[in-house]
Amino acid sequence: MKFIVDHVSYPVEIEKKITTKNTYIRIKKDFTIYVTTNTHTSIKEIEKLLQEKSDAIIKMIENQKVKNENNSDFHYLGKRYEIVYTNQKEIIFGEEKVFLNKEINLDQFYKKQAKKIFLEHLDQIYENFTYKIPYPSLKIRKMTSRWGVCNTKLKTVTLNLELMKRDLKYLDYVIVHELSHFIYGNHSSNFWKIVEENYPNYKQIKREMKEF
Numbered sequence: 001m002k003f004i005v006d007h008v009s010y011p012v013e014i015e016k017k018i019t020t021k022n023t024y025i026r027i028k029k030d031f032t033i034y035v036t037t038n039t040h041t042s043i044k045e046i047e048k049l050l051q052e053k054s055d056a057i058i059k060m061i062e063n064q065k066v067k068n069e070n071n072s073d074f075h076y077l078g079k080r081y082e083i084v085y086t087n088q089k090e091i092i093f094g095e096e097k098v099f100l101n102k103e104i105n106l107d108q109f110y111k112k113q114a115k116k117i118f119l120e121h122l123d124q125i126y127e128n129f130t131y132k133i134p135y136p137s138l139k140i141r142k143m144t145s146r147w148g149v150c151n152t153k154l155k156t157v158t159l160n161l162e163l164m165k166r167d168l169k170y171l172d173y174v175i176v177h178e179l180s181h182f183i184y185g186n187h188s189s190n191f192w193k194i195v196e197e198n199y200p201n202y203k204q205i206k207r208e209m210k211e212f
Contacts, residue, residue, distance in 0.1 A: 001043070003033055003050050005058055014046060023049055027060045074098045074106075077117075078167030107142070110164040114140050118159050118171065125175045130197045133182040147209070148174040150181040166212075173205040 001012040011032045016039040023037040023046070035046055050057065074081040081098035091109060092099040100106075122138055136150070139158040143149070147170070149158040157178045163171045176199040184191035195202050 003047075003057075005054060005061065010061070012046075012050070014043075016041065025050070025053060025057065025060070027057070027064045029064065031061060031064060033057065074100070075165035077164065107161070110161055111140060114159070114161055114164050117164070117168075121168065121171055122157065122175055125172060125198070126179065128198075129176075129179055131183050131194065133179060136179070136182075148178040150178040152182055152185065169205060170209060173199050173202055173209075176202070 001014065002009045003012050004010075012035060013028075013032050014035045014037065016037055018039050020036055020038050023035065023041060026034050028034050033050070035050075037046065074083050076093075076098070081093065082096060084097050084099045085102050086099045088099065088101060089104075091104060118140060119138055122136075126133075126135060134155045136155050136157040139156055140161055141158060142162060143158075143160045147160045147163060150156075151158070157175070159171070159174060159178075163174060176195055180191055180194040180198070183194055192202075199205070
């Protein structure tokens with residue numbers, strides 16, 4: 001089965017399950033339109049649904065294109081590099097390209113760099129913070145829905161490893177945001193005043209991060 005979107009034909013893969021009550025559509029990496037539905041859903045019903053959801057499908061395809069592009073490149077501190085695979089053991093940066101071995105664990109590389117860079121920025125911001133707060137211990141991990149987490153009871157700040165791919169201004173904002181939670185555990189106007197005291201341009205940064 002094929003489905004035409006913007007004059008481009010995409011293959012459609014259908015999986016029917018007895019336990020599935022609704023019909024779900026997603027786009028695979030190869031741009032196959034993957035449909036999960038109930039065993040009683042007819043092909044005509046699926047075709048009608050695809051037509052009705054064509055705008056949403058176009059958006060999903062565009063999002064997948066961006067994901068594919070990002071996965072084929074190497075992002076480091078706000079700059080995108082074209083990956084060139086080599087047999088060398090270390091990662092070497094050029095102006096536009098990064099040279100690395102396919103066997104290198106990139107998460108480990110990011111984490112090793114993050115331990116140093118995140119801590120340096122945390123120390124600097126903490127030293128200049130406008131309120132006296134306990135010095136937090138730093139944790140780093142990959143997160144899907146948050147850039148940072150503050151635990152005031154344990155006195156910890158957890159930062160998303162993905163920040164290593166972004167410009168350092170976003171890291172600084174997230175640190176300020178989490179340190180401000182040591183004063184206010186909510187997002188009240190008083191909380192945002194503290195954020196603004198320590199990062200005056202925070203509103204612009206927030207807007208930019210919503211686009212990620």
